[in-house]
Amino acid sequence: MTRIGESIIKIFEGLDFIPGIGAEIGVWQGETSAKLLSKYPELKLYMVDIWGDKSNYSGEKEKQIAKKVVKPFGHRAVILHGSSVRMSQVVENGSLDFVFIDANHSYKSVKEDNEVWYPKVCVGGYIMGHDYLNPKRPGVKRAVDELYGDSVFVCSDGGETRLNDYPEPGVHSDVDCGIWYYRKEYRV
Numbered sequence: 001m002t003r004i005g006e007s008i009i010k011i012f013e014g015l016d017f018i019p020g021i022g023a024e025i026g027v028w029q030g031e032t033s034a035k036l037l038s039k040y041p042e043l044k045l046y047m048v049d050i051w052g053d054k055s056n057y058s059g060e061k062e063k064q065i066a067k068k069v070v071k072p073f074g075h076r077a078v079i080l081h082g083s084s085v086r087m088s089q090v091v092e093n094g095s096l097d098f099v100f101i102d103a104n105h106s107y108k109s110v111k112e113d114n115e116v117w118y119p120k121v122c123v124g125g126y127i128m129g130h131d132y133l134n135p136k137r138p139g140v141k142r143a144v145d146e147l148y149g150d151s152v153f154v155c156s157d158g159g160e161t162r163l164n165d166y167p168e169p170g171v172h173s174d175v176d177c178g179i180w181y182y183r184k185e186y187r188v
């Protein structure tokens, strides 16, 4: 059991933010998607995953589990089976209140995922993702820092540190992978 969904909800509550339409990139078994859909009865959620790609650990079994856990939410759960980059093309620019990125955690992929999904977020919406504090996934922090610099916020993912505990430089906790988020502001 992960607590990612609860942590995203805590972040949204702290921001007084109620999402109407969003996307989770990297769904696995759909636990986080189901948490969000259950919490927000008006939410429509795009669930993007490459399930079954040979380079990946997650396949048909995980897809079936994901489909099952979001079945109670009917058409509000929109499953997009394919790569993050390819699936971003079916979502309209500026149409999402938030995007949560938790797919391939390499530097290159995190950068690419941010590049393709950022335009999909509306002004005032949030782009966010998992594993900013995870020492096993250094590419996440590197890509996110490069893209958003000091404007990025970091919260607990429900591990042992408390919400809004900022990491000390060089100090990481194995039990708290961390969620990063950035608010998309109007830019000319």
Ligand SMILES: C[S@@+](CC[C@H](N)C(=O)[O-])C[C@H]1O[C@@H](n2cnc3c(N)ncnc32)[C@H](O)[C@@H]1O
Binding pocket: 002, 004, 005, 024, 025, 026, 027, 028, 029, 030, 031, 032, 033, 048, 049, 050, 051, 052, 056, 057, 058, 059, 062, 082, 083, 084, 085, 102, 103, 104, 109
């Ligand atoms: C860490 S799991 C996601 C966990 C999920 N967010 C949760 O909270 O339970 C990563 C998922 O990303 C998917 N994935 C990896 N690379 C991807 C890509 N390029 N495009 C889409 N999905 C990808 C994998 O198939 C896997 O299911």
